[in-house]
Amino acid sequence: MRKFILLAFFFHILSLCSTTAQDIIYARSCIKTLCSDNFYGRGYVNNGDKIAAQFIKEEFAAQKLLPLGENYFQSLGFPVVYYPDRVDIELDGQTVFAGHDFIMNPGCPNINGTFKVLVIDSAMVDNSAEFERISHLKLKNYFLVVDDLKGKTLSHPKRVKSILANEMHAKGLIYKNNESLVWSPAMEFAPFPILYFKKGVFPDLVLKMEIKIDAAHKIHGTQNVVGMIKGKIQPDSFIVFTAHYDHLGMMGKETIFPGANDNASGVAMMLDLARHYSKNPPAYSIVFIAFAAEEIGLIGSYYFTQNPLINLKKISLLINMDLMSTGDEGLTAVNATEFPDWFNNLKMCNSIGHYLPDISPRGKAQNSDHYYFTEAGVPSFFFYLRGNYHHYHDIEDTYEELTLSKYPETFQLMVDFANMRMGR
Ligand SMILES: [Zn+2]
CATH class of the missing domain: 3.50.30.30 (Glucose Oxidase; domain 1)
Incomplete structure (x- = not known):
């Protein structure tokens, strides 16, 4: 009997884990896919970014996220110089x-x-x-x-x-x-x-x-990818998770910039969070936005703030994840000084959960997709992880180089932090 109770307890714990835990295997497979040659560095040659957008859309659909925009896509365009040939x-x-x-x-x-x-x-x-x-x-x-x-x-x-x-x-x-x-x-x-x-x-x-x-110039059509899980209790209050999916693309026919840390890692965590919340329906609504055209100047996120698909005033917190593959040295929170109460919450979550060795504050910075939301009055953070990884905007930022050493801890920290949201 006792054995049975223990066993039942064990399965109860297991079932809890299976519904709340991160899935690093899934995250790895997302990163590997996004960095594969078939995605052409998610830039402008061969419309690599469009292939990535399609992949993200299919993942959103598989998790039964509600589509925002036109079947998850919000289209936009901008000029770009690109190198498709010699x-x-x-x-x-x-x-x-x-x-x-x-x-x-x-x-x-x-x-x-x-x-x-x-x-x-x-x-x-x-x-x-x-x-x-x-x-x-x-x-x-x-x-x-x-x-x-x-x-x-x-x-x-x-x-x-x-x-x-x-x-x-x-x-x-x-x-x-x-x-x-x-x-x-x-x-x-x-x-x-x-x-x-x-x-x-x-x-x-x-x-x-x-x-x-051979340099070429075009007006490049692209798209943000946006999905939502409706809140059970407060459906018109939003938490937003964002990550840019574009990268530099190619330099000629052979050279691909895979952008594993920047930012397949953030997209993977965002997709994993979407999976988590679709299995654990939240009290408030959660919106997931994969931004296009970050690398060329935050174009996708700027476009969203000018043409919002949800009421920006109803966003109680926006978490932008960019460069999320390490964490051995901790996490940096851009906008910590803008939102000190939130930042204290973040640190508290981290010390209760013993997740990361350090949480460092940073001021306002125009360095990723949180920026125009902050300008629009949305409480927003940009989180990036720090560790022994030095490839940035070069061809060596590859899937094989990533350790994801603090992935589970960071994922849980994101969930705990989002849970502590203050009403707005
Ligand atoms: Zn980036």
Whole structure:
């Protein structure tokens, strides 16, 4: 009998766990899917972001979330420069690889041709005769290597400024001593090309550089993905979980930026939370928004605040999750200083649950999708995890690199914190 009671108790606990627990296996599979080559880095080449949006929509539908917008989609568009075709460079016949060896500046315009390379050092700038000589070269046939000038106070700051602003009309500039290759998208073409090479890649002497960069421009149609679980007691009071699903896409035909930590990790946690709440219907309504076009300037979330699908005044709390794959060093809460009572609640939840080693406050910052909601008067936080992970906007931010070491703890902290919401 006692055995039976114990067993019954055990199954009771098990059933509790199965309805309230996070599902790290599910989260991993979401991240793996979102980072796979079939999603093209969730950017603008091959409409990778649309493929990701479709995946998220299907996950929302599988959890029977109520669709907001047009069958979960809120459409929007914006201009973008993208690189669907060739991004090829050869240095004296040696191929170097986009993403691995070099990147371009955001919005880098088309380049096609063979160019000479001129290293400009500070001595050349300081020497008037030499500077005069350079000025008379046909610089449109040259790329100028300018590492030696950047950030230095030389005796001729105007000359330095004019070189770095490319007022001498070189074909483009080169920085060759970069520790990491961090890229971003752009809406419009940059005025001239800048190439950033990884330290050690660009030889001291290059006679001939062959470059073919096919830059394209379009108005890109995209969509936020929005679903809801209706509250049992207060259906018109909302808690909102958000995460951006877009990333940088591709740089040419071969190079993909998978964006595992940024932000497949946040999307996975959001989808897992949707699963959790669909099995455990909440008292208040919970809205899940996967934002498009964060990387190009918070476009998706800005659009939502201007065209809200729910009453923004009825949002009691918005939690934006971006960069959620670590946590060994703790969590940072952007907007902590804006909403100190909420922040204290967060810390309390964390100490009661013994979840993360540290919860750090940060002030207001325009650095993710919470921002325009804060501006619209919505109590909102942006949470990111800290730990031993250093890939950011580079091609090495891959699924394989993620540990998700504090995933279960963070998930539970999100649930506990959302439970403590103050009425509004
Ligand atoms: Zn991000």
